[in-house]
Amino acid sequence: MTNTIEADTLRQWLEARQPVTVLDVRSDEDRAQWAIPGSVHINAYDALRAGEPGGLAAAALPADRPVVTVCNAGRVSQTAATILAERGFDARSLVGGMKAWSLAWNVAEVPLADADVHVIQVRRTGKGCLSYVVGSGSDAIVIDPSVAPDVYVDLARRGGWTIRYVLETHIHADHLSRATDLAGRAGAALLLPAQQRAKFPFTAVGDGEHIRVGDATLEVRHTPGHTDESTSYLLNEAAVFTGDTLFTNGVGRPDLLAGAEAARQRARVLFQSLTRLRQLPPDVLVLPAHTSEPIAFDGRPITARVKEVATWLSHWIASEPAFVDRVTSQLPPPPPNFVRIVELNEAGEFAGADAADLEAGANRCAVR
Ligand SMILES: [Fe+2]
Secondary structure (H helix, E strand, O other): OOOOOOHHHHHHHHOOOOOEEEEEEEOHHHHHHOOOOOOOEEOHHHHHHHOHHHHHOOOOOOOOOEEEOOOOOOOHHHHHHHHHHOOOOOEEEEEOOHHOOOOOEEEEEEOOOOOOOOEEEEEOOOOEEEEEEEEEOEEEEEEEOOOOOOHHHHHHHHOOOOEEEOOOOOOOOOOOHHHHHHHHHHEEEEEEEEEOOOOOOEEEEEOOOOEEEOEEEEEEEEOOOOOOOOOEEOOOEEEEEEEEEEEEOEEEEOOOOOHHHHHHHHHHHHHHHHHHHHHHOOEEEEOOOOOOOOOOOOOOOOOOHHHHHHHHHHHHHHOHHHHHHHHHHOOOOOOOOHHHHHHHHOOOOOOOOOOOHHOOOOOOOOOO
């Protein structure tokens, strides 16, 4: 019997900085798509499938800590763990492989000057989805939830908050939204930017409105372009939740579910939205809904100040035609399964769908 480890246990080990060697045995190609931060890579995939130990027979690995072997779905990694166990290592195979790892998450606290307002960044480490818990007084609001509702309920409880609102920046295309589920579970109001796409009950928020949670005030700023309804939320003039409109090193792609001409039109609208975001005070923290790199268990929030973002964004938005060309010509392939994911997010529930299967793979919501 091969020893195994669940993705959530490995997640906890990494969060606790417990010594462990994570050994990725996938192909170079799969590895290049996404990986577990800090993992070691030995491309032994073809060898293992052929019943050969490949590079694992002689790989030099630290003997004083467990080795967790990782493949795509958790089968080939069992063979790898068996080989390493025979060599005397405490080897365990990651159950479900990278597919299961897709749901692993970690947190980082976002430092704010106001001691009465707390922002916790919840990160899906593999996919790079970023969501937020904003807590103040006895209440909290969750923005763009992308992991299991229990995670947010637990974080809120630890902060001494009750989740009053669940808020989305837009209808997502790269992950299944947990917003309806979380709002139901927490008995919270579900808030979405005004649009006609969602087929479930929600409260619409529009440009200029304010959402208050304790000492935190979120000002609603409609910032279309990535999608028509895409909206940003300015928190106490200190931070701005930009969804997939603006990232720390890129902007939202305007082309998903749009033809070539519609994408160019959306790019022009995105240009206007980014021009407005660029005018926010220089020290405001940009808090996006994604990052394009796997996220380390380092407790460091993924954020940048408006003035830091401006170092490249100002150049991007110097000319509208050049911007439109740039964001419609340098596009990565669309996120895997995005048509189905959008359908499910518009329906507001995905019971019965295989979330791990639909969401597997790297995030591709950005143009850089
Ligand atoms: Fe998006």
